[in-house]
Amino acid sequence: MFEVRSKKKEWNAGRRTTKQIIAALKASYMSLSDLKQWDQLDSSSEQIIALTTQIGDLKRQNMTKGKGGGKGNDAKAGGSPPKNSKHGQASK
Numbered sequence: 001m002f003e004v005r006s007k008k009k010e011w012n013a014g015r016r017t018t019k020q021i022i023a024a025l026k027a028s029y030m031s032l033s034d035l036k037q038w039d040q041l042d043s044s045s046e047q048i049i050a051l052t053t054q055i056g057d058l059k060r061q062n063m064t065k066g067k068g069g070g071k072g073n074d075a076k077a078g079g080s081p082p083k084n085s086k087h088g089q090a091s092k
Helices: 002-012 018-034 043-066
Strands: none
Touching: 002 018
16 A cells, blocks of 8 residues: 555656556556455554454444433433442542
8 A cells, every 4th residue: 555655646746657657556466466465454454444443333332321411420410420439429
C-alpha cells in the first residue's frame, strides 16, 4: 500500500507520467503475485483492522449501556447511587 501512495505522490507532483506509474505499479503487482503476497495484509494493516474492530465493539457497548436516557448508574443524573456506597460515594 505504501508503494501505491508514494507513486500517487510522485504523479501528483508531476515527477512521473501516467505510463511510468502504471508500469511501476504493474511490476509491483506482478512481483507480489509471483510471491503469493498480493492478497496478504502487512502487519500494520492487520493492526489497524484489529484496533478499528475493537473501537467499534467499544462504541456498540457504550451505546448499549447508554440506552434509557443516560439514567441508572449516574447519581447526578437522577439515577440511584452505585451499590456498596454511602451518600452516593463509591466505597474503596
